[in-house]
Amino acid sequence: MISFNLLIFVSLAYVAFLFLVAFAAERRSAQGKTGWLRSSTIYTLSLSIYCTAWTFYGAVGYAARSGLEYLTIYLGPTLVMIGWWWLVRKLVRIGRTQRLTSIADLISSRYGKSTVLGVLVTVLAIVGTTPYIALQLQSVTQSIGVFAASSGETWLPRDLNSAAMWVAVGLAVFTVVFGTRNLDAHERHHGIVLAIAVEAVVKLFALMAVGIFVVWGIAGGVGPTLDLIDASAQSQWNPVSGRWIGLIFVSAGAFLCLPRMFQVLVVENSDERVLGTASWAFPAYLLLMSLFVMPIAVVGLDLMPEGSNPDLFVVTLPLSEGRQGLAILSFLGGFSSATSMVIVATLALATMVSNHIIVPSWLNARTPGAVVSGDVRRVVVISRRISIGVILAFGYIYFRLSGGGTALAVIGLVSFMGVVQVLPAMIGGVFWRGANRWGAGAGLIVGFTVWAWTNFLPSFGIDGAISQAVFEHGPFGIGWLRPQALFGITGMDPFVHALFWSMFLNTTAFMVVSILTFPNPLERLQGAQFVNVFDYSSGARTWSQSAAQAEDLLVMAQRILGGSVAQATFRAEAKSQGKAGFLPDVTPDFIGRLERELSGSVGAATAHAMIGQLTEGTMVSVEDLIAVADETAQIMEYSNELEAKSAEQERTARALLEANEKLTALSIQKDAFLSQISHELRTPMTSIRSFSDILRDSEVEDEARKRFAGIIHEESNRLTRLLDDLLDLGVLESGQVQLNMGQGSLADVLDRAVIASGADTGKLSILRKPGAEAILVQTDLDRLAQVFINLISNAAKYCASETPQLRITVREIDGETVVDFCDNGAGIPKESQSMIFEKFSRLEDEGKAGGAGLGLAICRQIMGALGGDVIYLPGQGGAAFRVTLPKTQALAAQ
């Protein structure tokens, strides 16, 4: 038989060990050696306070009663952690940028640093957590009772009560010592975190030890264990859909919303990167914790006498098998589960109570002198210590009142569903900028009320808090308000019923009220910062130009942060502004930063209120919000401008490049032009000179003389034409051309051109559509005719077809009159198309054409001068030119 005193001794030794661990951790962090204290292992292990005595003892009881349903409680958090990229990462980032101290602070801060919401969440958390703390006390005393009974001592209820009280007192001392050392929650509680990490290892080790003992020591291996399960009362697995899904949802939500979970998950997190490890390591921890639950339950049901409490199988099984060492280890595991939960939950709640209830009331009671007199720091610490005591006292009183009879799992679920009422406001606040404090408040109140009515109060049993008559007929005989059949819908599982209605009405109220009401500027600012937390590097400013004096602010900051920290903060700020000493300029940015520092100690709402007193309420306004938005817009515009500028530079560079190429080409062209022109002039000159030499120097026959004179005449004509063309081109190019504007029919101009080119008498047949040509044009008709003549005679000259044809089409395209000249010849090769309008460009040998290659160049110059254009039209089956008449000068004939 185990000595009961040995158990007490081991427990005390264990507690002393925890104190030592916590002290050592605090000392290390005080020396600045926080490296491994912030490691992902410690973080993951600290998350295990999710597994309380409810898991350690209660899961086995749950499995014994309802089979595999207990797994849902661990599957929910698994989902949250493997889905950390969605939500947990965002919460942690928000927690760090906003220096959140608790879940109440999150809600309060998100919704415009609302004090009321902070109080609401705090109250909700206390109501939801107190039974849970009672549950831990109960499980510890029950397990002590088991040992007492097995060692032959008879324990009266009075003894159990006093044991519970001593446990509560011990926990209060531990929490006060290690939880209220640092005021700034962001200095983090290394002592507590390390202690609960150690406890996490102990409880996992203990539960697995019992599990291994049960599977391999009693049942005889994995196969036989599974057989045993299939032969037990829980052999059939019939999950109820509503409960299965609902429980996964509730446990996932509670994992995020439980004050203690928020404390370790967000507040104590010092580095986002540890989340990556926790995302798989914590699910693995949960897996190991739940792995042996079913075997222990089944073997317990098999071996333990009828009527024994399955909640205590973890301790009673080893005891009944005579494994006292294992039983003590198991007891320590349960003790660890219970104590770590109570410590962190109490700490988190105390922070909430002091930041959202006590300090604001204290400040209010002492206005207006609050800031100038009294040490806030002391007030905060004392209020936190008192809160810790009060909360543990609540837990103890609840334990006494409830009598410790209810099954553990039921209390746990009631508590979970209570805190999950915060979930809509939390998720909405983090993902939906439209969420506002009215909506959050409405959702919280509605959800809280429905939960209390359908779940919390009925959990005391029929005739407990609610009389049987009300269960059956509703309050005051209002049937549709029956606590387990709201709106007359009966037959739902009470848990699913309560969960469905509370969450549905909560979310609906939250969203509808948010949609209908309008947030204040601070809320909108905070909303933007929370929802877009990954886009903001630091908090946007919440203050406009302020009337506060740096010295006043320093005085206040010293009272909250402590002298040295506050002075260091101010000095750093002054230095960054380029000033010496401790008093920086009071800029809105500085006030915003200071407020965040302070909120790490006393919560966002209180910090905001305190700064507000000094700055005389010159808080952010809608105009400031818009100004902030404008600044952003300006920055974006600036970067857009830069982008546009660089694009423009690129364009300019390209244009320069092109111009350069053109210049080079032009200079080449100029050389070519000069050589061309001299060539063109010299050829006729040469023949004129030689023939006139012959005529002068020798006797020539009459017929030959006539022929030579004819050649001279011909060549001088050609020379004259060339000079005329050159002169014409010169005039046109210099832009000094005289235009004789007149009005006439396009058909007439074309007629003249056809006749003048002499094409009508030649081989070329010209196809025209007289109907389309009846257009009045106002332009220099002679010049236009000159262009047409040129094009027609070109066709006559170059069209290589057997039966050369020229089709002249007049039509209107996009409101402009165009005249197309298309022949049926070979056309112009693609590579030459760009050259034909250049001077002296000829495609074939010059002899055939007899022209100097200036015609098309002149055409283009003329059309340019007239305000139109002439281009080569590819793909028409032959050479094709399109003359576009100037728009304003083309008039309809009618």
Place this chain on the structure above:
Amino acid sequence: MIKSKRAEFLERSSYRQRRIRDGARLLPIVALVLMILPLMWPRNSPEQNQTSDGIIYIFGLWIFLVFVSLFLSRVLRFSDPSRDEEARIPRGGE
């Protein structure tokens, strides 16, 4: 308010990071579906309905999820370089 302009096309490694993040977002959804899948199992006879099958399925799924999550956490990088660079421009000095 500040929606830093993000690059539309990324180099190969950044692209892979984005897809890994998509995977990290997808995982809990798939996990949830797999967790509620047993609700749809046929349960016509006691043999189809054994608790031991449920244990094997759920814990098998759990182990699978742990390993997928382990893999993702190993390959996921926290900061997105393509985004941070651009975010730095409008921010200026802090």
